[in-house]
Amino acid sequence: MLMRTDPFRELDRLTQQFIGTAGTWSRPSVVPMDAYREGDEYVIALDLPGVSAEAIDIDVERNMLTVKAERRPAVNGDDVQMELSERTFGVFSRQVVLADTLDTERIKADYDAGVLTVRIPIAERAKPRKITIGEGSGRKQISG
Secondary structure, eight states, X not given: OBOOOOTTHHHHHHHHHHHTXXXXXXXXXXXXXXXXXETTEEEEEEEXXXXXXXXXXXXXXXXXXXXXXXXXXXXXXXXXXXXXXXXOOEEEEEEEEBOTTBOGGGOEEEEETTXXXXXXXXXXXXXXXXXXXXXXXXXXXXXX
16 A cells, blocks of 8 residues: 655665764655554554654645654753764655555544654545345347
C-alpha cells in the first residue's frame, strides 16, 4: 500500500548526524517513521520529540502525504553559553506516496509523547467482498 522512499535518505541522515547540520526549509532533515497495517487502516508513526503540535504541518495532495515539522533550540538568550549540544534542531520532513486504495479524505492524526500517528483508512472499494451469482433465465439457442 505504501511505496518505499529514496534509499539515499538514510545516507543523508547519517551524514547530517556526523556533520551536525540542522535541517532547513529548502533541505529538511529526515523524520524516522514506522508504517504498518492495523485492521482496516494504515498507520504511520513518526518520531518528532521536542516538537510542539503547533509546529507540525501535515498535507495531502492526491496520493502524496507530506509531514513537516520544526524544532527550535530549547535555550537561547544573551546570558546562555552552550556547553554541549547533541540534540538536532531545524526543519524535519517526510513524504510518503499513498496507494489509490487508501481513503485520503478520512485521514486522522494524533500527537502524543513526541510521536505523530497518522491513520489512513482503507477505501471501501479496496476491501474484499463477496459477489453473488445470479441464476440465468435458461438456455438460449443461437440461430443464424
